[in-house]
Amino acid sequence: MGRTSDAKERLIEAMIELIWTGSYGTTSVDHICEKAGVKKGSFYHFFESKTACALTAIEYSWAEHRKQLDQTFSPVNAPLDRIWKCFADFQREQREMQEKHGRVLGCPIHSLGAEVSTIDDKLRDKLQEILSQFIRYYESAIRDAHYQGIIEAPDAPALARILFAYGEGLLLHARMWNDLSHLNEMEAGARRILGVPDSES
Amino acid sequence: MGRTSDAKERLIEAMIELIWTGSYGTTSVDHICEKAGVKKGSFYHFFESKTACALTAIEYSWAEHRKQLDQTFSPVNAPLDRIWKCFADFQREQREMQEKHGRVLGCPIHSLGAEVSTIDDKLRDKLQEILSQFIRYYESAIRDAHYQGIIEAPDAPALARILFAYGEGLLLHARMWNDLSHLNEMEAGARRILGVPDSES
DNA sequence: ATTCAAATTAACCAACCGGTCAACTTGACC
């Protein structure tokens, strides 16, 4: 079986962090290796290319994130509460990242997508897939809310896309302005989009 | 006075196009020079650095764009019509870019912002400034609409930010999916955000 | 026609890029 190692995991986590705090272009294989405490030869022992490593890292990161989203969007929770809890999770995560790295980092999938979608087909396809999956969380919450008569939303997928575009836009602004307070109005904006008065849940 | 040249303008336009169709990271000085038909020595005759060129290019591009925005958001137009016309302009521009480059390119300011805002302070500040100016177009249109009783929006700046985040999110999706049809629902989403029924203007 | 500031050119630089490779070390399994 040969010896074992956690170098691959360290490389994955290093790449995620470097892409998130910087960009794909500024994240060099050398930097990843340095941060992970791994020599470049080992990098190419585990990954056939920089792109392949990024693909694995994105998949890994999304798999981690899904665990929490599955909890947040549990059908046990009231439909709109799922969305508000998701926003609260966003805020918490962004706050933690600001405390850790001194900057609000926004959504890595979106920042990466903006950078590479015209350049790298494989990365773009993977990012599309992840974002499509994410929208489904909003979609089912919206559909449930509609069926329960909480909101008027006959076209749940369309409304989910609107809500999603808005949320991602806000996260990007928070990153650009390095300011968490942009996220405070997230729920207020979502209420307007969903057509929920402030007084109601 | 020495000889004159339009090399600087050609470099600016080349840089804008390369950033828009690709990314800041993949846009090398060599590529810019090649596209502009200019030798690298001349590049550094006109600009002290790649960043300086990008700064000038962004400023130039925004100045061009403002001319049209000033027309679109002319107080002569009905408040909400300004916004719908702005969206129509977005769609037209994106369609033209797709015809020209084979891809939907989205908003270069935002894509660039996502990429460089944690890396390059000067670029980030300039992009922030431009986006802040853009929001003001929405803001004044919303304020006018509120004052005329067309919509209920006591906090125009906040609603403008929501609308803006949504629009930018949609443009990014159009870029990532290379699909103009994402923009078709722009007005419908905006109507929900602004609280305007489909029947009314 | 002369002048001279401004534009152009090509050669050059060190650092870094993604990627390769053959030699070497390790440790899980029998």
Added chain:
DNA sequence: GGTCAAGTTGACCGGTTGGTTAATTTGAAT
């Protein structure tokens, strides 16, 4: 405790990066 697959290492590669320089050409203004 020996085996051998798997992990590690450091040197190496050609190409590209952002940036520099000194010599040269140009043309607008006098």
